[in-house]
Amino acid sequence: MVAYDGSESADAALYSLERAGIGEHTEALVVSVAESWFPPTPPSSYEAIAPLLKDDVADKDSPLLNPKRDLLHLAQDLAQKAAKWIHSSFPRWDVQIEPVYGSPASELLAKSDDWKPDLIVTGSHGRSAFGRMMLGSISHKVVTEAGCSVRVGRQTVNLDRALKILIGMDGSDGAAQATLSAKARDWPRGSEVRLVAVCDAVTPTAAGLLISNVRNWVEQENRATIELARTMVETYEMQFRREGLVTSYLVECGDPRRVLVDEAERWGADCIFVGARGLSRVDRFLLGSVSASVAARAHCSVEVVRTRIEKSMDHDRG
Numbered sequence: 296m297v298a299y300d301g302s303e304s305a306d307a308a309l310y311s312l313e314r315a316g317i318g319e320h321t322e323a324l325v326v327s328v329a330e331s332w333f334p335p336t337p338p339s340s341y342e343a344i345a346p347l348l349k350d351d352v353a354d355k356d357s358p359l360l361n362p363k364r365d366l367l368h369l370a371q372d373l374a375q376k377a378a379k380w381i382h383s384s385f386p387r388w389d390v391q392i393e394p395v396y397g398s399p400a401s402e403l404l405a406k407s408d409d410w411k412p413d414l415i416v417t418g419s420h421g422r423s424a425f426g427r428m429m430l431g432s433i434s435h436k437v438v439t440e441a442g443c444s445v446r447v448g449r450q451t452v453n454l455d456r457a458l459k460i461l462i463g464m465d466g467s468d469g470a471a472q473a474t475l476s477a478k479a480r481d482w483p484r485g486s487e488v489r490l491v492a493v494c495d496a497v498t499p500t501a502a503g504l505l506i507s508n509v510r511n512w513v514e515q516e517n518r519a520t521i522e523l524a525r526t527m528v529e530t531y532e533m534q535f536r537r538e539g540l541v542t543s544y545l546v547e548c549g550d551p552r553r554v555l556v557d558e559a560e561r562w563g564a565d566c567i568f569v570g571a572r573g574l575s576r577v578d579r580f581l582l583g584s585v586s587a588s589v590a591a592r593a594h595c596s597v598e599v600v601r602t603r604i605e606k607s608m609d610h611d612r613g
Contacts, residue, residue: 297312315480461555461562462489463569469601489542528544560593572586587599
């Protein structure tokens, strides 16, 4: 499902699909939302007396009487524009459009629950005044609340170089799903994959550092964690290499929100794949905080991988 509002951000998300590795046999629905943030204004004097006028006097097509209709026409034009581009770039895709009216994030989430896509594609910012003031508010809500994977698309500047995909790993089920999702894509031969394992290191208190037994235990625990992470990424690296992809990996302790974003920028990644849930202590307390933070701060596209079963389980826990 492609969310499109005609903004530069939406165009960038659309163009990023050319380097998303999505196969030819794809069904796409372009959704454009005729935005309604505020309740309707009180009726004008003309609107109040229009029902009392004769049919030949009252203009039923007057824009004063049909603001919603005009906004829906605009949304339909935008959706058709996006669908036309998708058809030209992916001629075998089955592309449909649907203009809707209401609050963008709520309508996109509702349409996702109804249509049940595998992936929602959205820009990082909207074109509305609220979207400009509340940085990425719509995409943030979709990333954190959607019942499926979400791609926050950003366009690659240099399209001539090899495609670079960075995958965040921490040993969680969410990270494993992100890795499998990336592996299932149809990447061009010669594409590069970098597996980045971020370890949640044990940090003793200042008092603990003064106790040799505690200090030694912390060092051993962190070494074991790093070794386990290295074994994990080496196993996945071999699988990607069998697919003809150029592979590398990095194992580092730290805050995954910082490590993944910094490494993606340093390496020049086109897209980051992350799970919707992680193992870090921060992520356990703040559901989706890592994935949402990476999606908001990264210079490149970010795919937050989520299954619908996981979404329903989250609701059950609530």
